[in-house]
Amino acid sequence: MPYPFGDRPGFPRNQWYMAAWSHEVTRAPMRRTLLGQPVLLWRQADGRATALLAACPHRWMPLDPARLVDGDLECPYHGARFDASGACVRAPLDQRAPPSFALRRFSVVERGPCVLIWMGDGDRAEPSRVPPVERLGLGVAGWRQDVGAHQSVAARIQLVIENLFDQSHIGAVHPATLGGAHAEAISSEVVEDPHSLSVIRTMPSIASDDLMRTLMPNLGDRMINRARIEMLGAGIIASLGSQTFAAEEVDSIGLLLGELNFVHLLTPETAGRTHYFTAITRTFACDDDAFSQMLLERNALIVAEDAAVLEALEDVVDAVADRRTEVTFASDAAAICARRRIADMIDEERASGRNRPHGCLDAPPP
Numbered sequence: 001m002p003y004p005f006g007d008r009p010g011f012p013r014n015q016w017y018m019a020a021w022s023h024e025v026t027r028a029p030m031r032r033t034l035l036g037q038p039v040l041l042w043r044q045a046d047g048r049a050t051a052l053l054a055a056c057p058h059r060w061m062p063l064d065p066a067r068l069v070d071g072d073l074e075c076p077y078h079g080a081r082f083d084a085s086g087a088c089v090r091a092p093l094d095q096r097a098p099p100s101f102a103l104r105r106f107s108v109v110e111r112g113p114c115v116l117i118w119m120g121d122g123d124r125a126e127p128s129r130v131p132p133v134e135r136l137g138l139g140v141a142g143w144r145q146d147v148g149a150h151q152s153v154a155a156r157i158q159l160v161i162e163n164l165f166d167q168s169h170i171g172a173v174h175p176a177t178l179g180g181a182h183a184e185a186i187s188s189e190v191v192e193d194p195h196s197l198s199v200i201r202t203m204p205s206i207a208s209d210d211l212m213r214t215l216m217p218n219l220g221d222r223m224i225n226r227a228r229i230e231m232l233g234a235g236i237i238a239s240l241g242s243q244t245f246a247a248e249e250v251d252s253i254g255l256l257l258g259e260l261n262f263v264h265l266l267t268p269e270t271a272g273r274t275h276y277f278t279a280i281t282r283t284f285a286c287d288d289d290a291f292s293q294m295l296l297e298r299n300a301l302i303v304a305e306d307a308a309v310l311e312a313l314e315d316v317v318d319a320v321a322d323r324r325t326e327v328t329f330a331s332d333a334a335a336i337c338a339r340r341r342i343a344d345m346i347d348e349e350r351a352s353g354r355n356r357p358h359g360c361l362d363a364p365p366p
């Protein structure tokens with residue numbers, strides 16, 4: 001049985017997911033597998049991003065983004081051609097095609113550097129449900145935004161989500177990059193609303209160091225860090241998002257001096273693979289390119305350390321996992337909270353019969 005949701009689907013479909021960085025979507029179509037389906041990401045002449053099912057509606061031939069004729073995409077099977085809006089500009093053998101003969105189009109919105117896609121039921125692609133990525137500092141004036149690489153991790157999205165909510169692996173997995181010391185929070189709270197889940201931990205005051213005093217000129221000898229893990233929708237997570245305060249006295253929070261987010265944008269590629277986009281945003285030392293470079297390099301190492309663990313887990317988890325004997329410790333509470341939340345989304349979709357891709361199986365036989 002697939003872990004951890006058994007016979008349920010491994011992820012909710014009626015969500016906005018990250019499809020690509022804005023700069024990746026151009027006038028040349030790009031093919032990417034998202035939620036198990038091949039998708040063409042393309043920009044129309046007016047600059048609008050489109051996302052089209054990369055399968056010809058005649059006999060469902062996969063479309064090759066390199067097969068362009070006069071800027072239109074040609075189907076390799078019988079030669080139908082489509083433009084960047086998905087409209088048919090030439091039917092096979094120049095026959096008359098019905099107006100419905102077009103590439104399936106998914107809803108897309110651009111927010112800051114993110115191209116977000118809705119691959120669930122078209123009638124539920126509500127703009128009001130677009131995750132507020134600006135809350136994480138993406139595409140917001142006054143924030144420094146550094147976009148990392150996109151990679152494909154050979155692990156199901158639920159493993160990646162739970163790993164980001166799991167602070168207890170840091171000592172074992174990231175001893176050199178994040179440090180092995182585990183500090184107890186002085187307070188911890190979970191905040192949930194219909195669109196987000198946040199776990200906020202306020203750490204005890206610590207001595208500030210030279211680097212932090214250089215980056216934050218108003219910082220004194222001691223500082224307090226408030227770490228936040230926040231999930232927007234089903235796959236946009238700020239992990240170790242943190243606010244740094246000048247400590248007025250030991251364990252007493254003073255002035256907010258800066259915010260720093262490590263943003264992870266996760267999208268199911270297939271049942272066992274995940275697209276992993278990262279970005280780092282901050283409100284302090286915004287002109288410091290060397291600091292950005294250091295953060296990007298360190299974050300890439302951290303993600304690689306996580307990916308190695310998650311891919312090893314993915315290889316065996318369905319063969320060995322037994323939910324009846326799985327042991328959960330207090331330190332797993334946040335990850336279990338995230339699991340329950342995703343399970344609720346999947347169950348809600350299943351109850352309404354909406355957790356399946358639209359495709360040729362929807363059509364009645366001729």
Ligand code: FES
Nearest residue numbers: 056058059075078
């Ligand atoms: S399958 Fe594309 S034109 Fe026939």
Ligand SMILES: [Fe+2]
Nearest residue numbers: 169173174306
């Ligand atoms: Fe990690």
